[in-house]
Structures are given as structure tokens and as C-alpha cells.
Amino acid sequence: MDQLFTHSTQILTQLLVNCISDALYILIDPDQLEQVNYHYLSLFKPYQIMLISPTISPQKFKTNATIIFISKNHLIPVITSIISTISAKLPSAQFHLFSTPKLSLTSDAFLRQHHVIDKILTFENVNFDISQSYDSNCFILSARNIEYDMSRFSINCVQEIAEIAFQTLKVLGGAKCIQARGKIAIQAGKSLERLVLEENLTFNKIKFEQVIFVDRLTDMLSVMVTGQSYMEQLDSHLKIQQNKVDNQPIYDCFDIVVQDCKYTHINNLGDKISILAKNAQAKVKECKEIQGDKSRPISEISQAFEGYKKAEAAAVFINEHTQRILKIQQSRNAVYCEEILLKKEILDSRGRGKTDLVFKQINSGKDLQTVLEYLSIISMSVGGLKAKDLFTIKKLITLTYGLQGLALLNQFQKLGLVTNTDQEQIYQDIFKEYHIVEQKDNEKIDYQQISYPFTGITPINVRNIQEMIFGSKDKKKQIGQWQGNVTYKKQLTTESPEKPKFLVFYIGPITHSELASIDVIRRQAQKTDPNFEIQIIASDLKTGKDIMKTICQVM
Structure with missing residues (x-):
């Protein structure tokens, strides 16, 4: 991965590793959406990504928060206002600003004089061109008026979401049309349409095929317990691929293990790759011994030298993925497995005696x-x-x-x-959800059709997105059978973008499972069109425990 870093990203990465505390928040200017791959940063520390907004509430941050701003100069006044608001409530919070191009002397002096910025790093022509995963296409929006209970939902939130969508389009480029599904989503879509008309905005370029609004608030029970499917985690996070020398896999058995472990728990995968690493080291040692034995034929020594180079490369390759697995074990398993073990024990015993x-x-x-x-x-x-x-x-x-x-x-x-x-069927759904990362016979499972525990409901919003992009194949279920099924569509221009890109606004929380499901849609489409892309802006990123807590609070 290092060879993909520019000098600027090396500086940024090093600074993050050295100076960021456990409570990490990154606030991003909308025009940096396509340049920042924050998933790689998440391997170092816990994080939360938000878009810069003047209405961000201090309640979104922990007491000892360390907050990073990634922005251009035009948002310095907004950033200053945000810092003042947060500092008043959280005096121990720390702030870091990454600005491009370089800050003006006036802004620099003002920020330092008021002691609101601890470190300022400026760089020009930054290119965050590092390995992509679907996480890098999702950004979390912090809007103080967003609530997950319809009875307390403020209409001001709709206008705020529309404003952010409008500013995002102004910076990145326009959209051919707006589409929305769900009562609140439709209000946001109409507000965006009105903003475009009121400002008589004409876009220099059309960036998106559609801006899509979906309303999680009408469907909050569809995700109760969430866990990213392991197949998607393996593909997106580990990036394990065949590493070839002379068109041959460096270490043939490595690919076999990857296939074998696609539906295996991360710890088991780590153990198996650890064995591979030991085998590679043993091969290196064996080849070295052959090279050192002068009594052997030259052809055998030469063959051992080639084997040594390949085995050593294999050891380096395997070690790289072992380190990534260890990081995922620390970040994912620490949270995910702790919650799941007891529930899995209950399911294994089918509830008896529990x-x-x-x-x-x-x-x-x-x-x-x-x-x-x-x-x-x-x-x-x-x-x-x-x-x-x-x-x-x-x-x-x-x-x-x-x-x-x-x-x-x-x-x-x-x-x-x-x-x-x-309820036998509900049990089977729960059993499938909790064992999906361990069973090897699940290769034909459609990950968009996984039923979630407690409700047996599929991730409906993901299906809605798929229908709005590609249309419904089933004419009897065109709109989708869920609350708030009215739809809205408004064409803004007849001009089409260069690439089929879609910008999706989730009004309400999104989960890792839904991100994995959306990634399935993305990958399927990219098989026929490599330029196809879906970018997501969600009001929050929720785990199953978060949503359970939310339900308890609003009932």
C-alpha cells in the first residue's frame, strides 16, 4: 500500500498515528468527498466521519474528543464557529486542521491567537489514492435536528439535509434527477428541487445520474442486530488477491486457504494464515540450506535459489495480511464477538434452559x-x-x-x-444470521436477502435503492411494500453524467450490513460497467446495540 501514498498522505498518516487520541472524529468539507478514503485511517484508531455543518451539536462528541477538520479555506469561518461552540461545552477537546491549499496568514494567525487549533498541517494537490473499499463511499452527516422517533422529528432537519445536498452538488457537480422514497425523504427531495429552482442554479458539469433520498425513519425496525457479512469483509478490508510471479501464484496454498476461509470466523482465518507463514519461513530455511551445500548439483542450487526468492516473497505477502487481520481482530471482534457469543450460545441450545x-x-x-x-x-x-x-x-x-x-x-x-x-422460521433466520460467517455451504446466499433477527425483515432500504437505480423486475412490487411507500421523481436536466454515479442520502442510520449489501449491488453493476458507483451520506452509523437502545428510548 505504501507505494500508493503520495508524500502528503504519508505526512497525514504519520501525524494521525502520532497525535490522535482514542476519541477521534473527522469533519470533512463536501468537496473532499472523493479524495479522502477514511476507512484506511480507521485501522489506526476508532473514528467517526461527519460533514462540516454549522449546526453540529457538541453532544455528538465525547468529553476528551480529538477532532480533525479536512477542508479548503472557504470553510474556515464555519470551522471557527464550530470550534467555539464545541469548546464552550467541551473545554478539554482538541482540534487539528488539515487545509488545502495553504492557509492565509490572517486565518493562520487568528486560529493560533485564539488557541483553537493545536496543530495545523497544510498541503497542496493532495491525492488520497489508496486502495478503495465500500466504506470509503459512505460519509456520516451530523445534523442536530435529526431524531429517530417520528413523533419528535423536526421539519428543520429536512431543510438542513436539503441544504447539505445542495451544497454538495454545487461543489462536486449537478445531478440529472432527484428521486425519493418515504414521507420525510420526499420532503427533502422537494426542498432540494426548490433550492435549485430558487437559485436558478446551472451546473457546469453533471456529476450524478441521480440524487436519491431514502427514509430510514419509517422503517427503523428493519435492522435490530447487525454484523457485516464475512465475505464482504474479506473482499473489501483484507484485499486478498493472488500475488503472482511469472504468472504463477507465489504460494499456491494461500489461495486455497482464502477460498476455504471465506465463510470462516476471522480468528480461524488468522490461525490458518499463521500456519502458512510458518510454512513459508520453513521453505525459506530449506532453500537456504540447499544453497549452502556446495556438494549439490548446480541445477539444484539454482532451483533452490528461485524457490528461496518466491518463498521469501510469500512470507512477506502473508505477513502483510496477517497484520491486517490482527487490526481487524482488534477493531471488529472486540465489539462484535463480545456481544455475539452469549447470543450464539442461546441459539445453539435453541433457548433451552436459558x-x-x-x-x-x-x-x-x-x-x-x-x-x-x-x-x-x-x-x-x-x-x-x-x-x-x-x-x-x-x-x-x-x-x-x-x-x-x-x-x-x-x-x-x-x-x-x-x-x-x-416460531421455527424466525429461529432459522436468526441462526442463519449468526452462523453466516462460519458455514462453508452458504456460497449461494444472496446477502441482500438476509433476514434480520427479531423481525425477519430484509434490509428494505437497500432494495429500494436497487429498484430506484435499476427499476423493479417484479411489476407487482414496483413501489416496495413498506410504510411510506409513496415515491417522488424529478428530472433536473436532460444531460447525462460521464459516469453512472449515484448519490444516496440516508435520512436516519445506516448499518455495516446494509453497506455490505449495497456493495453487492455495486459489484454486480461494475461487472458490466467498471465506472458505476454509489456514494452514500447517512445521518448516522448504527450498530445493533445502538438501534436496540434507540427502540427502547422512543417506545
Whole structure:
């Protein structure tokens, strides 16, 4: 990867490694969308990416946050305002500014005088041309008025999203048409159309085939527990490819292991690649010994020398991927596997004998949403939750959490998230979700059709995006059968972009699973047109635990 770095990116990477604390936020100017691949930066530290907006709330940041701004000069006043607002609420926050082109002396002096910027790095003609993954096409928007509960949703948010979409188009280039699905999404689409008309904006170039708005707020229960499919993680994050010398794989068995591990847990993959590394080192040692044995024929020594070069290259190649795997183990497994192990244990036993777990959680003072999450898993496993156990748990929840706890449990029952009904299909869906990274016979699974735990609902927004881009193949289901299924489409110009690019605004949270599903759509389209691209701007990036907490808060 190093050979792909420009001098500027080497400086940036080194600075990030040296000076950024555990609480990392990156705020990006919209015109940097296509230049910054932030996924690579995520390998160093935890991070959150947002677009620079004057309405960013300090509540979005941790107390000791370190915040990076990547921007051009024209947003310096906005950045200064943001820093002042955040500093007033979070005095221990630190700020770093990466500006291109170089800051004017006035701006530089002003920022330093007010002690709002700790380090300033300027560089010109930056090219962040490093290995792409679908993560680099998703940016997280911070808008203070966005809420995930429709009853509290502010109409000001719609205008703000439209404004950001408008500014993004002004900087990057226009769109041939606007499309929206969902009540709030349609309002945002119409607001964007109105802004274009009011300013009589004519674009110098048409960058996007469509700007698409989708409304997660009408479909918030479609993602309850999320985990990125391992196939997509392997392809997108590890970038394992055949490394060839003289048109032959450097180490033939490496490709076999990759195929073997596509549906294997990351730890197992790490173990197997570790064995490969040892084999490669053994081969290097063997070839060295042959070269040092002068009694052997010259042809054998020469052959050993060639084998030595290939084995040594294989060792370096394997070591590179081993290091990447270790980083993913630290970042992904630390969060993902800790939550999943106990749930997986419940699923393996099909819920039998696990009701005591709920009693223990309640008695130990666990928060209510955690109790209900495990109760949901148990109740939806085969033969999981008996009526008498549910009655006892109801009484215990009422005594421990009060009437609010009882009311929330009743809401979960109404939604079908907690039930004493035997549901074999729901169990199978959950089982498939949690074991999808381990079973080798899942090669024919359509990752867009994975049913999520608790609801059995597919990631509908991903299907909506696919339909809006390519049209529906099933004429009976053209609009999509979900709440808020009215659609809106407005053509802005007859001119088409050079490349088929689509800009998608997610109003509400997006998950890693949905990103993986969108990447499937992207890859399928790129087989026939390599220039096809989907870029995403979402209001938030949510894990299953985040969404579970959100549901508990708004019910």
C-alpha cells in the first residue's frame, strides 16, 4: 500500500498515528468527498466521519474528543464557529486542521491567537489514492435536528439535509434527477428541487445520474442486530488477491486457504494464515540450506535459489495480511464477538434452559434494553419461552423497573419481539444470521436477502435503492411494500453524467450490513460497467446495540 501514498498522505498518516487520541472524529468539507478514503485511517484508531455543518451539536462528541477538520479555506469561518461552540461545552477537546491549499496568514494567525487549533498541517494537490473499499463511499452527516422517533422529528432537519445536498452538488457537480422514497425523504427531495429552482442554479458539469433520498425513519425496525457479512469483509478490508510471479501464484496454498476461509470466523482465518507463514519461513530455511551445500548439483542450487526468492516473497505477502487481520481482530471482534457469543450460545441450545439468564440479568441490575434483547432471542428460539416463564418475568420486570418496564415489555410483545409462540422460521433466520460467517455451504446466499433477527425483515432500504437505480423486475412490487411507500421523481436536466454515479442520502442510520449489501449491488453493476458507483451520506452509523437502545428510548 505504501507505494500508493503520495508524500502528503504519508505526512497525514504519520501525524494521525502520532497525535490522535482514542476519541477521534473527522469533519470533512463536501468537496473532499472523493479524495479522502477514511476507512484506511480507521485501522489506526476508532473514528467517526461527519460533514462540516454549522449546526453540529457538541453532544455528538465525547468529553476528551480529538477532532480533525479536512477542508479548503472557504470553510474556515464555519470551522471557527464550530470550534467555539464545541469548546464552550467541551473545554478539554482538541482540534487539528488539515487545509488545502495553504492557509492565509490572517486565518493562520487568528486560529493560533485564539488557541483553537493545536496543530495545523497544510498541503497542496493532495491525492488520497489508496486502495478503495465500500466504506470509503459512505460519509456520516451530523445534523442536530435529526431524531429517530417520528413523533419528535423536526421539519428543520429536512431543510438542513436539503441544504447539505445542495451544497454538495454545487461543489462536486449537478445531478440529472432527484428521486425519493418515504414521507420525510420526499420532503427533502422537494426542498432540494426548490433550492435549485430558487437559485436558478446551472451546473457546469453533471456529476450524478441521480440524487436519491431514502427514509430510514419509517422503517427503523428493519435492522435490530447487525454484523457485516464475512465475505464482504474479506473482499473489501483484507484485499486478498493472488500475488503472482511469472504468472504463477507465489504460494499456491494461500489461495486455497482464502477460498476455504471465506465463510470462516476471522480468528480461524488468522490461525490458518499463521500456519502458512510458518510454512513459508520453513521453505525459506530449506532453500537456504540447499544453497549452502556446495556438494549439490548446480541445477539444484539454482532451483533452490528461485524457490528461496518466491518463498521469501510469500512470507512477506502473508505477513502483510496477517497484520491486517490482527487490526481487524482488534477493531471488529472486540465489539462484535463480545456481544455475539452469549447470543450464539442461546441459539445453539435453541433457548433451552436459558430463561434463568433473564432472571440473573434482572437481579444483577442490568439495563432494561439488554434484558429485553436477550428475552427476545430466547422467546424466538424453538421452544424457547414458556407462558408461565413470561408471566413470572413480567412480574419481576414490573417490580424491578416499574410500570415503565412493563409498558415497554408490552410494546415488544405487540411488535412480536417477545412471544411465547413457537416460531421455527424466525429461529432459522436468526441462526442463519449468526452462523453466516462460519458455514462453508452458504456460497449461494444472496446477502441482500438476509433476514434480520427479531423481525425477519430484509434490509428494505437497500432494495429500494436497487429498484430506484435499476427499476423493479417484479411489476407487482414496483413501489416496495413498506410504510411510506409513496415515491417522488424529478428530472433536473436532460444531460447525462460521464459516469453512472449515484448519490444516496440516508435520512436516519445506516448499518455495516446494509453497506455490505449495497456493495453487492455495486459489484454486480461494475461487472458490466467498471465506472458505476454509489456514494452514500447517512445521518448516522448504527450498530445493533445502538438501534436496540434507540427502540427502547422512543417506545
